[in-house]
Amino acid sequence: MPSSWKSAVLVLLLIGGLPALAAEPRANTSLDVEVPDVELVDQTGRTVKLWTDLVRGHTVAINFIFTRCKTICSPMTATMARVQKELGTGSNVRFISITLDVANDTPERMAKFAEPFKPGPGWSFLTGEPAKVKQALVALGGYVPDKEAHRPTVLVGNAVSDTWTRVDGLGSPSTLLAAVREAEAASSGPSELEPQEADARAQDAASARYFTNTELVDQHGKTHRFYEDLVRGRKVLINFAFTSCKGACSPITKHLAQVQEKLGGRVGKDITMITLSVDPANDTPKSLGVFTQKMGVKPGWYFLTGARENISLVLKKLGGYVVDPDAHNTTLLIGDAATGMWVKSPAMARVENIVYAVEHLNDPR
Incomplete structure (x- = not known):
């Protein structure tokens, strides 16, 4: 991997834990249960x-x-x-x-x-x-x-x-x-x-707590749980945009469409592309749908909006929250929640560099 990528490691601090709530005591009864995988x-x-x-x-x-x-x-x-x-x-x-x-x-x-x-x-x-x-x-x-x-x-x-x-x-x-x-x-x-399985489960639990299963809505009007439906078990590319943007959003989206083209059929399978709206007040599923059609977006790339409190929560987790949409950053996050490996790149980096980062994300360093 090029040295520039090695210096781009993004540490997402996985912190969580639920508040203690008082509850009345309950007698415990141990059962033998085997859950079928039907x-x-x-x-x-x-x-x-x-x-x-x-x-x-x-x-x-x-x-x-x-x-x-x-x-x-x-x-x-x-x-x-x-x-x-x-x-x-x-x-x-x-x-x-x-x-x-x-x-x-x-x-x-x-x-x-x-x-x-x-x-x-x-x-x-x-x-x-x-x-x-x-x-x-x-x-x-x-x-x-x-x-x-x-x-x-x-x-x-x-x-x-x-x-x-x-x-x-x-x-x-x-x-x-x-x-x-x-x-x-x-x-x-x-x-x-x-130990390996225990570590994997611990990593999954930590990722679920951090990213949350906040419900967001895509450009087709479909609701998704952020972690379980879009992040878990795959590599992800995440950026930030809004449909009425007069600056970087359209060029970045067209550029990332080339990345999607290079990644091919993997997008929508073991790779997911996500664009989070920084303007949920105006970015409806319909307006996102029109925008993605113009940009040549293909299946496997989700443009997400939703209730302000929901989208704001996810944006804050990923460092993409801004009060003024025009001030949003143009960072591209590339990560794998299963391994905890995340890197960041300028969204307009060379297509070949972005593809390389995705394909070699989990290589030993």
């Missing part, structure tokens, strides 16, 4: 693997519901929503609700059921093929022949320490919160993982 479908229509995509490396709270339920499902979901809100946007805890009525509960119906509870990022409402849903329910202790007879329990676990317990889903939110906190704490104890 493919299910979430409320957005996205196919996810239960273990690989949702549970592995995380603390989780899982309940079992169905959308036509007239009794306990809504109160249980409300309790889960209260706990997720208490944990805050920086939490790495996953919430999972699995249907007991796969014949009726389509992704669209699951999304409609979830809407009144305002679930945050990291909460998946799951349905899918009957056999796969049943396999998940049986493994997690949620299966019942008659859905109307299901119990109001929440399975709380930590996949790192492999500790699991069940909590009354109709109990107070503080009781469930205490169980979640206890499960989180379990991951800091001794681990039987191989």
Whole structure:
């Protein structure tokens, strides 16, 4: 790698941690749970693997519901929503609700059921093929022949320490919160993982805390969780722009379109390109869509906007936040959250240099 790149290492300090919240004590019950890696479908229509995509490396709270339920499902979901809100946007805890009525509960119906509870990022409402849903329910202790007879329990676990317990889903939110906190704490104890795997999980958890799963919206109007959907498990190129810019934004975008061309089919697979709007008040998905069409942007490159507080949070994490959009920086960040290796470059650096930096990012130095 050229020496100029060696001096461009950008250290992103991964700091995190959740505020301590008071909660009433709860008796612990240890369970033996093996989570199957079945493919299910979430409320957005996205196919996810239960273990690989949702549970592995995380603390989780899982309940079992169905959308036509007239009794306990809504109160249980409300309790889960209260706990997720208490944990805050920086939490790495996953919430999972699995249907007991796969014949009726389509992704669209699951999304409609979830809407009144305002679930945050990291909460998946799951349905899918009957056999796969049943396999998940049986493994997690949620299966019942008659859905109307299901119990109001929440399975709380930590996949790192492999500790699991069940909590009354109709109990107070503080009781469930205490169980979640206890499960989180379990991951800091001794681990039987191989050192390399333990390091990888620790890196993933730290990256998730730092980058957050803040929801942003792309040029097509699709909502993404920033870390899990766009950063995790791939190399990323990140820059900052806005559509009404009269200076550097258009030339930079055209230049990076050449980088995308050189990287080829990898963009959208193991490489993601991200442009964050520094003017969310004016940059709507529609205006971003028009801008990207003019610039020749191809799939795998996401132009992101969203609620001001959401986009501002991510911009501040990445050093791209400015009060005046015209004062935004023209830095290009290139990184891999899995390895923790990040470099920065002028966005107008030679195309060949940028491509080289991406392809050799994790080379030994």
